[in-house]
Structure formats: C-alpha cells, structure tokens
Amino acid sequence: MSTAQSPENQAVALIAGPTASGKSDLAVRLAQRIEASGRPSAVVNADSQQVYADLEILSARPGKHEMGGIEHRLFGTWDGAQPCSAADWAGQAKQEIADLHARGGVPVLCGGTGLYIRTLLDGISPVPPIDPDIRAQVRALPVEALRKCLIGEDPASAARLNERDIQRMSRALEVVRSTGQSLGWWQERKAGGIAEDISLHPLVLIPDRDWLYERCDRRFDWMLEAGAIEEVATLARRGLDPTLPVMRAIGVPEILAYLEDELDLASVAEAGKTATRQYAKRQFTWFRNQPPRDWPRADKKTIAEYDFFVSLFQ
The missing domain is CATH 3.40.50.300 (P-loop containing nucleotide triphosphate hydrolases)
Structure with a gap:
C-alpha cells in the first residue's frame, strides 16, 4: 500500500x-x-x-x-x-x-x-464474474477435496491460505477454474x-x-x-x-x-x-x-x- x-x-x-x-x-x-x-x-x-x-x-x-x-x-x-x-x-x-x-x-x-x-x-482486482455452475461445484466440495484441488490448480494460494479457511480457498479455486488465471494473478492487476x-x-x-x-x-x-x-x-x-x-x-x-x-x-x-x-x-x-x-x-x-x-x- x-x-x-x-x-x-x-x-x-x-x-x-x-x-x-x-x-x-x-x-x-x-x-x-x-x-x-x-x-x-x-x-x-x-x-x-x-x-x-x-x-x-x-x-x-x-x-x-x-x-x-x-x-x-x-x-x-x-x-x-x-x-x-x-x-x-x-x-x-x-x-x-x-x-x-x-x-x-x-x-x-x-x-x-x-x-x-x-x-x-x-x-x-478486476476478476470477471464467476461461472455459476463452477461456483456451485466448488462450494459443494468437501473440505479435504477442496484443499487437494486447490493445491493442484493454484498452489500459491493453497500455500498462503489456512487449510480451515474454507471461504477463501473456495474463492481461489472458483477464480482459477472460471477465469483460467489464479487469484494472485488478478490481484497483481488491482x-x-x-x-x-x-x-x-x-x-x-x-x-x-x-x-x-x-x-x-x-x-x-x-x-x-x-x-x-x-x-x-x-x-x-x-x-x-x-x-x-x-x-x-x-x-x-x-x-x-x-x-x-x-x-x-x-x-x-x-x-x-x-x-x-x-x-x-x-x-x-x-x-x-x-x-x-x-x-x-x-x-x-x-x-x-x-x-x-x-x-x-x-
């Protein structure tokens, strides 16, 4: 800042x-x-x-x-x-x-x-609107599956976020799945x-x-x-x-x-x-x-x- x-x-x-x-x-x-x-x-x-x-x-x-x-x-x-x-x-x-x-x-x-x-x-960050179907799929994931998917698809966010922070992990996963870019990538473009x-x-x-x-x-x-x-x-x-x-x-x-x-x-x-x-x-x-x-x-x-x-x- x-x-x-x-x-x-x-x-x-x-x-x-x-x-x-x-x-x-x-x-x-x-x-x-x-x-x-x-x-x-x-x-x-x-x-x-x-x-x-x-x-x-x-x-x-x-x-x-x-x-x-x-x-x-x-x-x-x-x-x-x-x-x-x-x-x-x-x-x-x-x-x-x-x-x-x-x-x-x-x-x-x-x-x-x-x-x-x-x-x-x-x-x-100028994150585009999230695809509703992707959001629903991500929010339906059990916590362990959510964490595993995030580690595989956005390891930087997974390393940064607490494994109990379901809301932020879900947000990071839905962003990368919906936009093709990680949340960190978007945050650099604030x-x-x-x-x-x-x-x-x-x-x-x-x-x-x-x-x-x-x-x-x-x-x-x-x-x-x-x-x-x-x-x-x-x-x-x-x-x-x-x-x-x-x-x-x-x-x-x-x-x-x-x-x-x-x-x-x-x-x-x-x-x-x-x-x-x-x-x-x-x-x-x-x-x-x-x-x-x-x-x-x-x-x-x-x-x-x-x-x-x-x-x-x-």
Missing part, C-alpha cells in the same frame, strides 16, 4: 487496529482538533460490522454521546439483508472522502477491517485505489494483548446488559439468509443459540468473549504484518492525538 504524498488539502487520517483498542475515541479527538483548526472533518467508518444498521449494540457502534459533536459517516448505512463487500464499502468511502476534500476538510478513517482499508488504498491521490497520515494501534483481551471481555458483558439479546431477536424475526455477514457477526450466532434454548446465558457470554478475542488475535497478526513498515505503530493504552498527527497541523 503506497503512501505517496500529494497536496495537503487531500489529507486523509487513518486510525486502525484491533477491536476494542480505543480507535473511536482517538478518531473523535483528532476530528475535533482538525475542526478547531478551521477545517471540516468527519469520522468515516472502516469496520465491517459497524456498517450494518441491525448491529448497533453488538458492533459497539458509537452512540450520539460518543460522537463528541463530530459527524460520523458509513455507520449503520447498510441494511443487513444487503452484504457490504470491501468493494462496496470502498466505493462509498471514496465518495465521502471526495466530499470532505471538496470542502477543504480532512476525513478521519477509523476501523479494524484490513481488507476494507487495503481495497480503498490499493484498489480491487485498480481504483486512492493511495497515490491522497496524503495519508496513518496510525496503527497495537496495545498490550492482555489489556485488549480484558477490554474485549468487559465490552461483551456490557453488550449483553445493553440489549444485545433483544437486538438479535429483532434480527432473527427478519428471517434473513443465515449465510449473510450480518448473521455471522460476532455474538449473533451465540445469542441465536440462546434464543433457541441451545445455550444458557453464561455459555453465550463465554462463547462471545472467546470469538471476540480470536478475532482480535487475527487483527493483531494482520496489522503487525500487512501495513507498510513506515506506518507508525502505537502500543500505548492512552495516547495524545497531536503526538502522532502533528503533520496535519503544520
């Missing part, structure tokens, strides 16, 4: 990192400071769960009192019945960024979904990213892992007390396809099991906390290794926004 510089009126701040690491609070403080300097600002969501209107509580979407008088965009924008892909989000994020730039403002991107951020900055057109001011938050896990546990308890069960019950009444992202969001399957008398509340809490910590662990790995090495990393629990974004105010 390039961070090539361009005129400062095209500045974009980015605060990224694992769930529950304090990104939202820092983003609001930074946007407040930007507005105090005389420029408009807004916090633009880059979290794949906070985009859904149905998940206000379970996604820990910021409430009005947490927004600090700052405009927030792309929070709760998608209905759960409509999946929000990385390309969908990036297209909308580009529009929000362009709107703020047109007014001389500075967008503050905030979130922990690495694929969203990468798609916005680097663009998307287009539409904005990295070369903006002045990016990134910060990756990577706090102490034990501290973060404790926050994750505490937050899930708060969610249950704040109405997460009622939120999922409302979602369940919609009768949505269980494979939709909104139905697979952390906490939703666990609470659905409780509503169907398959788990007691204590088991829901433990399962939800475990799933959250596992997700945070994967984010730790991604943000330690994927962003460019010159992106600043902060491991402090409390940081001053000015210390890391001083270049925005010079």
Whole structure:
C-alpha cells in the first residue's frame, strides 16, 4: 500500500487496529482538533460490522454521546439483508472522502477491517464474474477435496491460505477454474485505489494483548446488559439468509443459540468473549504484518492525538 504524498488539502487520517483498542475515541479527538483548526472533518467508518444498521449494540457502534459533536459517516448505512463487500464499502468511502476534500476538510478513517482499508488504498482486482455452475461445484466440495484441488490448480494460494479457511480457498479455486488465471494473478492487476491521490497520515494501534483481551471481555458483558439479546431477536424475526455477514457477526450466532434454548446465558457470554478475542488475535497478526513498515505503530493504552498527527497541523 503506497503512501505517496500529494497536496495537503487531500489529507486523509487513518486510525486502525484491533477491536476494542480505543480507535473511536482517538478518531473523535483528532476530528475535533482538525475542526478547531478551521477545517471540516468527519469520522468515516472502516469496520465491517459497524456498517450494518441491525448491529448497533453488538458492533459497539458509537452512540450520539460518543460522537463528541463530530459527524460520523458509513455507520449503520447498510441494511443487513444487503452484504457490504470491501468493494462496496470502498466505493462509498471514496465518495465521502471526495466530499470532505471538496470542502477543504480532512476525513478521519477509523476501523479494524484490513481488507476494507487495503481495497480503498490499493484498489480491487478486476476478476470477471464467476461461472455459476463452477461456483456451485466448488462450494459443494468437501473440505479435504477442496484443499487437494486447490493445491493442484493454484498452489500459491493453497500455500498462503489456512487449510480451515474454507471461504477463501473456495474463492481461489472458483477464480482459477472460471477465469483460467489464479487469484494472485488478478490481484497483481488491482485498480481504483486512492493511495497515490491522497496524503495519508496513518496510525496503527497495537496495545498490550492482555489489556485488549480484558477490554474485549468487559465490552461483551456490557453488550449483553445493553440489549444485545433483544437486538438479535429483532434480527432473527427478519428471517434473513443465515449465510449473510450480518448473521455471522460476532455474538449473533451465540445469542441465536440462546434464543433457541441451545445455550444458557453464561455459555453465550463465554462463547462471545472467546470469538471476540480470536478475532482480535487475527487483527493483531494482520496489522503487525500487512501495513507498510513506515506506518507508525502505537502500543500505548492512552495516547495524545497531536503526538502522532502533528503533520496535519503544520
């Protein structure tokens, strides 16, 4: 992901990192400071769960009192019945960024979904539509057969992907079978990213892992007390396809099991906390290794926004 510089009126701040690491609070403080300097600002969501209107509580979407008088965009924008892909989000994020730039403002991107951020900055691969018959054949394969086929037809993807990552392995196999080229070949031809057109001011938050896990546990308890069960019950009444992202969001399957008398509340809490910590662990790995090495990393629990974004105010 390039961070090539361009005129400062095209500045974009980015605060990224694992769930529950304090990104939202820092983003609001930074946007407040930007507005105090005389420029408009807004916090633009880059979290794949906070985009859904149905998940206000379970996604820990910021409430009005947490927004600090700052405009927030792309929070709760998608209905759960409509999946929000990385390309969908990036297209909308580009529009929000362009709107703020047109007014001389500075967008503050905030979130922990690495694929969203990468798609916005680097663009998307121009993979042609997948043949429906090939997709059906691939998705019907048992896991062992899927893995064996991928090793034979796209060994590079097989080496890169975890053998339990059925979704990504299926995607790689259907791409090579449908297009005749590997997913890696297509990914080298990405287009539409904005990295070369903006002045990016990134910060990756990577706090102490034990501290973060404790926050994750505490937050899930708060969610249950704040109405997460009622939120999922409302979602369940919609009768949505269980494979939709909104139905697979952390906490939703666990609470659905409780509503169907398959788990007691204590088991829901433990399962939800475990799933959250596992997700945070994967984010730790991604943000330690994927962003460019010159992106600043902060491991402090409390940081001053000015210390890391001083270049925005010079």
